[in-house]
Structures are given as structure tokens and as C-alpha cells.
Amino acid sequence: MTDQPDPRLARLDGFRVEIDADRARADIVLARPPMNTISMPQRDQLRHAFEALDEDGRVRVIVLRADGEHFSSGGYIRGFLEASPEHVSKLAWNIAAPARCSKPVIAANRGYTFGVGFEISLACDFRIVSETCQYALPEQKLGQIPGSGGSARLQKIVGITRTKDIVMRSRRISARQALDWGIATECVPDDGLEAAVDALVDELRAFAPLAQRTAKRLLNETEDALLTTAIELEGHCYSRLRQSDDFREGVEAFHEKRKPNFTGS
Template sequence: MSKTYTFTDPRLSELDGFRVEISADKRRADVILDRAPLNVISMEARDQLRLVFEALDEDADVRIIVLSGTGEHFSSGGNIRGFMEASPEHVSKLAWNVAAPARCSKPVIAANRGYTFGVGFEISLACDFRIVSETCRYALPEQKLGQIPGSGGSARLQKIVGVTRTKDIVMRSKRIPGRTAYDWGIATECVEDGELEATVDALVDELLEFSPLAQRTAKKLLNDTEDALLTTAIEIEGLNYSRLRQSDDFKEGVEAFHEKRKASFTGR
């Protein structure tokens, strides 16, 4: 049973265009864009989304976070007028705010259907998993406004698909169907529209079976070594492996393996 999540930070007393729900039995938090029909993300919402992810990261009762949108579309992007009204200092923080899912130590899943444009695409790229429906259309349309992506979109995308495809997407404001996004490695999985929620639910259940300590370690390791030399990445991997060998979860995992039973991880 899901219920509305209550934040202690007064800046989150009234969320702008989205809501947060918690499923205590699943140890799952849902961040749901809720400004139908296009779920436009305001400048204020970007600030609040950062604070929300930071708060959920600190909550020991939350293991998995799912980012989704109500209705037919995840998000058509940002509030265009808001860009003209925001100060240069405020605009300079956009990429940091949108990168909150990547900084979060816990697994973050984006559930994308319909329009997933601009900042909607950028914040999805900052998530660990992108489950898309066949109706999903990814795009960075900023060229049509005489602009470029400003919240990490082109940079993250280039890491995934390379410079040639990124130029094709960014410089032509090209829309990428969900199936193509999967084929190119942008999406983790592409399913029929009616199966999106069930697929996300199944992934949440799967992730909950693993050690939260090992999950946090794996996410940070992969994020930290993305730009590292191979030798450096291997060295850091080895150090993290050695650290986890001392954990209660590793001991439990080994014992459960030999006893042919399901492991019960505690995150220690």
C-alpha cells in the first residue's frame, strides 16, 4: 500500500508538479511527475527534485527509487518561459539538480513512456535503469529553441551511444523511438505499453533481493570509474572488493550459497 511521503524540509512542503509516494512493505519510493497532460518540469521542480532525491537517499527505510510520470507522457521537457525568467546563477545549477539520481547511492529506475524530451530525457539518463514502453520517444529538442541541452543530456548520451549518434540526436533534434533506444543501449529494456508498470515492479523486486551494501558499492564504483584508465578502474574495483569481503552481507551470501538457501542481507 502506497502513501504520500512526508518531508521535514519546509522547501518540500508543497511540491511543484510532482508527488512522492512510499511503499513501506516494498521499501520503495515513487517520484511521480504529475502535471498532466505533458508533465512539464518547472525550474522550481528541478530544485525540489534534487532535495527529494537527497532526502530519500538518507532514509534507511527506502531501498529503491522509481521515477515516472502520470498519463501518456513521461515529460515533454521544461517550462520554456522559466528559462527566460531565471537568473544566470539559477540556470547554472540546472545540471547539478538533474544529476541527483546519479549521485543518489540507491538504485534509481526511470519508467519512460510517450514524450520524454529535454530535461525529461536528461533526468532519465541520470538514472541507473531506463525501462521504456514502445510509445516512448526520447529527444533533446533544444536546437529548435536556438539552444543546446543544458543539464547533462548531450554529455551523458555521448557516453552511451558515441559522438556520431549523439550529434544526430542533438543537432537534428531527432526523436528516438523506445525500441531504437533499447537497440542503441540507451534503454535497459523496452516493453509493450501495458507492461511498463509490471516490468518496473519486477525489477524492483529483483533488486531488493541483493545486498544494499553491495548495490551502493557497485553504483559508486561504476560512476567513479566511468572516465578512469582501465588500470585505475581495476585497482579501485579491487579495493572495493576487498572492503566488501569484510562485510556481514558477504559472509551471509557465502553461507546461504553453501546451505542452498535464500540469503537474508542486512546492508552491513
Template sequence: MKLHELAHPAAVLPAELDGFRIELKAEQERADIVLDRPPFNVVSMLARDQLRIAFEALDADERIRIIVLRGAGEHFSSGGDIKGFLEATPEHVSELAWNVAAPARCSKPVIAAGRGYCFGVGFELSLACDFRLATETTLYALPEQKLGQIPGSGGSARLQKMVGITRTKDIVMRSRRISGRQALEWGVATECVPDAELERATDALVDELRGFSPIAQRTAKKLLNDTEDSPLSIAIELEGHCYSRLRSSEDFREGVEAFHSKRKPAFVGR
């Protein structure tokens, strides 16, 4: 699969991406968005716009099942281009959270695989993903207090949902760094593996997710996102409606038949 074959339903993906690249792996039904601005993979204001377009384009591409967000080199990302904040217009700044939330809006599973620094917008992008794979070198932080600022792209809000207000205040108000191991213990990271095992762990998770029904995966992600703030009764009601719709899918029928036939299901995403 060639990169130029990737199309966005409403916009043109730039030929030259600012500080990141996209690797398409058709045989794995996988796309990697690789932050690549050595040495710390700083995310520019322009890159935030382009990353949103990239996620939307990959979401619309039927050949892609899983998206991986990772960093080139020793660090995921040290954060954003600090000078860019002073140069950006208020209208542009107001779009930052929408752009960074692109992994959460994406209907497909998104994995953030990060070693080394995962600070600021790098952490916020990771928090918007479905799975976070960390290593023993990973350090997560929201250091905006050191600049006289607060996280502005969903970082404190998403983190508070995961770890509660006490731990979030500790991280945000003290610009505290937490390790990949601690992130795992707190429920921020999905896995924490030895640094040399990050790629293997990422490949394994991609292969595992590819084994499930695409339509069931999309439904589960949207349901969980939509009911995060819902009362229990509403969440149960919506879960029942989603379950009912999947009952009529080809994949559910295939899953049941494969179970009774003691064979691996061949899901088609319908």
C-alpha cells in the first residue's frame, strides 16, 4: 500500500507532513503514525492539524484495521512547540483539544506505544488513544505549570477520569513525572514492558486486535466512549441497544458458528 493512495474524505493530506510520517502495512491491516522530529519529537502547531487529518483519513480507509501512534528514537515526544503557542491565534488555539482528540473519535482501535519522554501534548495524544504501551524508560508528565499554564488539549480532564482528582492534582499541579511502571499500577498504561520489547508487544497487540470482529470493535469503542459519563442505568440501556444491533450482524453469526464448529472465525466487519 502506498502513502499517496491514502485519501481524506473532506481534505487533502499534505504531501509533506510536519514532524511525523505515516507507514502503511497492508499485510497487517495496520498504519503507524510515527512522530519523527529528532531528538525529542516536538509536536508543532501545524502537526496537530495534520495529525487530525491523518487519523480521519486512516479511519476512512477500509484496508486499515489498527492504528499505532509511536515515536522515532528514544522518546515518544517531549511535548509541543512552546514558541508556537505565543504565535498562534486564539482561534487556532481553541482547536487544539479537537485535533488532539482525533484518536478517541477514530472508530478503529488506536495504540500509543511510547518509550522515554511522553510529556505535554505527547501525553495528551496518548491519553486519547485506546491502549497505552509503556516501557521501563517511559516518563509521563503534564509540565505546563512550569510555563505558567495548564494542559489545554484534554490532558487533565482525561487523566482525572482514569486516576481520580487526587492523583491528577499531584501530576498536574506539581508537574510531576510518573514512570511507565507507576502508570501501569495507576491504570494509565495498558502494559509496561522492558524497553527492548516495546515493538514486539505492539505487534502482538495489533495481531490480537485483528482477530476480533471489526464491527464489534467499533461498537465497543463507541459505546465505552459515549457512556463514560453516563449514569449506570443509561449505560446499561445503551449497551443493550448495541448488543441487539450486533445480533443481526454477519460477524456475530460467524462467531457463533465458529464457536460451535471449534474453528477460528473469519470476520468480515459486517
């Protein structure tokens, strides 16, 4: 990684990127309070930000969070009418950037997490929510449906019955219900959200990078696979990791009763 700033992280529309190299952490922070609406150009830039951070050797874990009491009320509504069909066709690809990213991605959700704000959170690996969080896909109220993968990802998590209830009724889901339904990874008091995210970042960066990247890709790519196919692919990945330096280090550290020093190779 050169010392030159990545041009993909310049002139960001409605968000900023913070990198803490000492903690191997990068934060993508929605910064258009009070509602942190997400514009059409911003969606392209968010994709570019995830791609840039995925290539940044200083970063092990990415956190998606927001300024203020609301994560995001969703997209800039008039922008849907102003956007070209070509631009609109890229919406789901852009918002899927956290899922394509090889590194662990944590969404920190509080307050309104609606529309595209919910959809990009669903594309993350972990969703830590404060008790103030409300999830919703309100597009039916506009005569539309979710267009960035929200209904599809949600159905994988909660099933068709609950997804119809959320999508077709534009129903809001509380933080506690999101946890009960498996949408949220963890639910914490509002004043404990940052501490919970910090703890998860530290936990994740203590693991072997190669094994984490492998686990994420394997789980994502076998979500729709037959059980026999998923087991076979898991075996191939397991076999490859047995040859890694990190696996040898992990085994030796276990037997020597010390903390492993993983290098990502």
C-alpha cells in the first residue's frame, strides 16, 4: 500500500472514511444528519469505498456506522425519478459491496434504519443494533418495492412469511424483534453500541485473516448450494487452509499455551 491517498476516497458525498491502522480498523460513516439520507451518487461511492478498503493492507475489519441518532432513513426519494435506468440498474450491485468485500464488515445500527439503509446493513456480516433501532423497507408506500437486494436477503434470513409481512405492509421491526428473528447479531443499550462494536472488532482481528476470508466466502457462496455441495466445498477449503502458515502457528500456539501470532499467510 502506497502513502498516496486512494482517489476513490476523495470528495465523498454524504459520508466519510476513517482508518485506524493501529487497530486494523476502517469506519465508513454516514454523515448527512439528522436522517443520513443516501443519495444516488453516494451509492456508487460507497461501493468504491468498500473496494478500496478491501485492498488496503492496513485494514482487517470494516465498520459501517452513522453520525447522530439515526443510521439512515433511506434513499433520497426524488433521486429515484431523476436517475437514469442505467444508474438504477446498478443499485443492488453497489449495495452488495459489503457482502463482496473479503474482510469482515460490521453494521452498527441505531434509530431509523430504513430502505437502502436496511439493505446495505443486510449485506454486512454482522449487525449490532441499539435498542432504539427500527428496521423497515417502506417502498410500498411509494408504489415501489425494495430495489437493492433487501427483500431477497431478508427472505434468506427470516423466511417468506415474515418477509411478506415486512415488505408488503411496510412494517417496522424493533431491535428486540430483529434479534429474535435472527436479523440482528446482538442488541445492546443505546449508550453501549460503540463499546459492543469495539469489542467485536477486537475479537475479529484476533483471528487468522486467511481463515476469516475463507469462512466468509465459503458461507456466502454455499448459501444456495445443496448440502452435499456445501460440505464438499467446505472440505476443499479446509484442506487448503491446512497448508497455511497461520494454521501451523495456531496449532503450535495451542500446544504451547500462548496467544497465536497470525500473519495472514
